[in-house]
Amino acid sequence: MFTPRQPTLAHRFACSLRTIIFCLLTCPGLGIADDNSVAAQRASDTVRLYYNFKRIDPVAEKVIPAAYVVVANNRIQAVGSGAPPVGPFDEAHDMQGHFALPGLIDTHAHVTLGPVTVAVEDGIPQLGVEYDPAITAHNAKGLLAYGVTTIRNPGGDAAINVAYKRDVAAGRLLGPEARVAGPVIDRSATPFEGLADLVSEDRPIEAIVREHAAAGVDDVKLYFSLTAEDLARGQAAAEQYGVGSIGHVGVDWRTAVEIGLDALVHAMPTSPDLLNPEVRDDYLQNRRPGAYEFFEWWEQADLESEPIRDMIATVAASDITIDATLIAFYLAFWGDQPAVRDAYLELAHPKMVQNWQTLFRFDLGWTAADYARAKAVWPKIQTFVKLLHNAGAKLTLGTDQGNPFIAPGASLMQEMILHQQAGLPDYAILRMATSTAAELLGMGQKTGKIAPGYDADMVFLKHNPLEDFKALETATLVLHNGQALEPEVLKAEIKN
Numbered sequence: 457m458f459t460p461r462q463p464t465l466a467h468r469f470a471c472s473l474r475t476i477i478f479c480l481l482t483c484p485g486l487g488i489a490d491d492n493s494v495a496a497q498r499a500s501d502t503v504r505l506y507y508n509f510k511r512i513d514p515v516a517e518k519v520i521p522a523a524y525v526v527v528a529n530n531r532i533q534a535v536g537s538g539a540p541p542v543g544p545f546d547e548a549h550d551m552q553g554h555f556a557l558p559g560l561i562d563t564h565a566h567v568t569l570g571p572v573t574v575a576v577e578d579g580i581p582q583l584g585v586e587y588d589p590a591i592t593a594h595n596a597k598g599l600l601a602y603g604v605t606t607i608r609n610p611g612g613d614a615a616i617n618v619a620y621k622r623d624v625a626a627g628r629l630l631g632p633e634a635r636v637a638g639p640v641i642d643r644s645a646t647p648f649e650g651l652a653d654l655v656s657e658d659r660p661i662e663a664i665v666r667e668h669a670a671a672g673v674d675d676v677k678l679y680f681s682l683t684a685e686d687l688a689r690g691q692a693a694a695e696q697y698g699v700g701s702i703g704h705v706g707v708d709w710r711t712a713v714e715i716g717l718d719a720l721v722h723a724m725p726t727s728p729d730l731l732n733p734e735v736r737d738d739y740l741q742n743r744r745p746g747a748y749e750f751f752e753w754w755e756q757a758d759l760e761s762e763p764i765r766d767m768i769a770t771v772a773a774s775d776i777t778i779d780a781t782l783i784a785f786y787l788a789f790w791g792d793q794p795a796v797r798d799a800y801l802e803l804a805h806p807k808m809v810q811n812w813q814t815l816f817r818f819d820l821g822w823t824a825a826d827y828a829r830a831k832a833v834w835p836k837i838q839t840f841v842k843l844l845h846n847a848g849a850k851l852t853l854g855t856d857q858g859n860p861f862i863a864p865g866a867s868l869m870q871e872m873i874l875h876q877q878a879g880l881p882d883y884a885i886l887r888m889a890t891s892t893a894a895e896l897l898g899m900g901q902k903t904g905k906i907a908p909g910y911d912a913d914m915v916f917l918k919h920n921p922l923e924d925f926k927a928l929e930t931a932t933l934v935l936h937n938g939q940a941l942e943p944e945v946l947k948a949e950i951k952n
């Protein structure tokens with residue numbers, strides 16, 4: 457795509473020597489065979505200059521013209537603006553005035569998730585997940601094509617998710633680096649093979665958390681049917697075994713904060729305890745099971761009420777993080793409009809598309825009246841997210857990729873647009889997708905910024921995302937741990 461200047465033999469020798477010196481100075485733990493050092497050693501030892509681009513700094517909230525960056529050994533060696541350094545460099549790439557962002561972070565991407573299956577045994581429905589390495593590889597490329605270089609995968613088969621993380625770190629699989637969890641921990645009456653571990657008297661939550669930690673996960677995911685007591689015991693076990701905790705909870709979010717969960721997911725704080733007493737009983741008596749809750753609860757919720765205002769303040773005053781996954785609900789609420797729902801469906805794996813169109817979708821069974829009711833509460837959900845932001849809640853961007861009609865990569869761009877429509881500032885959204893997410897995931901000294909010593913994770917865009925987040929569709933180059941990837945090539949591969 458970009459034609460590099462061809463270095464002389466003398467330049468190659470000088471550059472190789474400088475690479476060795478740079479690596480000795482900047483690679484902590486050199487010689488220790490952990491995942492990070494393996495990832496560093498696998499990269500090319502070339503020293504590359506990228507120059508003549510506009511560097512967007514979401515933290516400083518400014519655009520630096522005539523920027524340059526020097527990359528070596530997977531890391532950023534130097535950053536500046538003005539006349540680029542002379543070198544010598546193995547490669548020098550003129551970025552033709554394009555815009556550059558740090559690599560993006562999707563904090564809710566089920567990259568390994570395959571189609572959902574349903575069987576009936578003795579009259580009882582049995583749910584499962586069909587894991588497929590081809591789908592994983594497809595999703596991983598789709599994420600990278602839109603500049604997503606890091607993800608948190610908050611649920612799935614523990615062995616498969618941990619293997620994904622290790623394969624990416626070792627260079628055996630092309631995909632975003634990952635922080636991973638195992639199956640969700642729940643008390644559902646319906647088994648979900650490969651996606652849920654169910655708590656019982658014979659299998660207490662402490663034993664499940666211990667097994668997940670032993671499998672090598674970074675987090676455990678505590679799910680909707682767990683009681684407050686379950687959550688407290690699960691959190692205590694997570695702390696004991698040194699893993700983080702993610703909650704998709706049915707209890708009042710204030711309870712989740714009190715228990716000490718690290719993260720909450722989905723802008724659906726649908727505990728009846730947060731409803732005003734005069735509507736709570738009616739809601740409990742008339743609510744329907746499943747995804748109808750996505751709009752029926754919001755119809756009764758009063759954002760000006762004392763319980764919800766107190767919940768927002770409690771969350772904002774804590775260290776708990778939240779990814780709203782607006783795109784997951786938006787695509788369900790507009791599930792009756794294929795032009796909206798299927799806008800990026802060509803980027804999803806065909807097996808997933810078939811599964812969503814024939815079996816697994818959140819809006820299964822919804823009527824025209826249900827869709828109308830869902831769309832009617834959407835502004836209230838947007839306002840809730842804005843209230844969280846204005847109160848100072850620690851928000852990141854997650855998509856719930858792997859779930860119905862959510863395309864890998866493009867969905868993060870859609871999530872950014874939905875947050876913008878909710879009234880959040882553009883720079884705040886960019887921070888949520890880069891530096892803020894990195895810090896909240898414990899990676900703040902490694903990725904999320906274009907700065908010396910950080911992983912060489914960057915995305916170059918032909919157009920300015922501060923003018924339109926759809927500029928992410930114009931990505932011309934992605935650097936992932938220093939590896940140069942052409943987005944259009946990745947998109948062509950997954951579309952074919």
